[in-house]
Amino acid sequence: DIVMTQSPDSLAVSLGERATINCKSSQSILYSSNDKNYLAWYQQKVGQPPQLLINWASTRESGVPDRFSGSGSETDFTLTISSLQTEDVAVYYCQQYYSAPWTFGQGTKVEIK
Amino acid sequence: EVQLVESGGGLVQPGGSLRLSCAASGFTFSSYWMHWVRQAPGKGLVWVSRIKSDGTSIIYADSVKGRFTISRDNAKNTLYLQMNSLRADDTAIYYCARPKEVTRAYFDLWGRGTLVTVSS
Numbered sequence: 001d002i003v004m005t006q007s008p009d010s011l012a013v014s015l016g017e018r019a020t021i022n023c024k025s026s027q028s029i030l031y032s033s034n035d036k037n038y039l040a041w042y043q044q045k046v047g048q049p050p051q052l053l054i055n056w057a058s059t060r061e062s063g064v065p066d067r068f069s070g071s072g073s074e075t076d077f078t079l080t081i082s083s084l085q086t087e088d089v090a091v092y093y094c095q096q097y098y099s100a101p102w103t104f105g106q107g108t109k110v111e112i113k
Numbered sequence: 114e115v116q117l118v119e120s121g122g123g124l125v126q127p128g129g130s131l132r133l134s135c136a137a138s139g140f141t142f143s144s145y146w147m148h149w150v151r152q153a154p155g156k157g158l159v160w161v162s163r164i165k166s167d168g169t170s171i172i173y174a175d176s177v178k179g180r181f182t183i184s185r186d187n188a189k190n191t192l193y194l195q196m197n198s199l200r201a202d203d204t205a206i207y208y209c210a211r212p213k214e215v216t217r218a219y220f221d222l223w224g225r226g227t228l229v230t231v232s233s
Contacts, residue, residue: 038219040219048225049223050158052219052221055213095158095219101175104157
């Protein structure tokens with residue numbers, strides 16, 4: 001199984017400041033035949049189901065604010081919130097969809113400092 | 114409206130059974146490979162099972178293999194999860210999830226979940 005490890009577990013950032021979440025996979029999730037990284041990012045607010053933010057490591061979902069961006073390749077990935085807003089308080093998960101069983105990171109809780 | 118609505122959760126004793134349902138609407142359910150994902154209280158997301166659009170291919174997480182059965186009724190636009198031999202560590206919110214691309218395993222549509230509590 002591919003293990004997804006996020007860091008940090010929690011993060012407190014001032015309003016308007018940058019938040020950076022890292023995600024590391026235990027093996028490469030870059031598929032060589034199409035040069036795509038099989039990685040998604042989700043946001044989960046309290047009491048709600050997850051919401052897809054980013055797929056293919058860097059493709060922002062329609063309607064997701066452009067302050068959210070994804071980057072990285074092979075085994076190391078980053079979700080960046082360029083200017084943290086109150087509504088961004090949530091837990092963020094990375095997920096690999098390269099191979100079954102599809103696995104998630106343990107989550108990173110983002111709070112306002 | 115495009116949505117997934119889970120039902121069937123509740124309190125069950127260890128060793129007991131439950132059947133979860135997920136009613137889909139607003140999209141062509143029969144085209145999508147559908148999934149169950151669970152989340153223990155205060156914990157992270159764990160993928161549970163996937164069924165192909167026509168029901169001919171099914172896979173499970175090792176933690177539920179042999180105890181859970183996923184199925185679907187495309188005529189009723191409904192996904193199911195039969196859970197037997199339930200254990201305390203099966204306690205979780207169970208979400209059904211639709212992939213953004215019909216055969217991929219990243220999810221752009223989630224239900225609100227149904228809570229399963231396994232306790233004596």
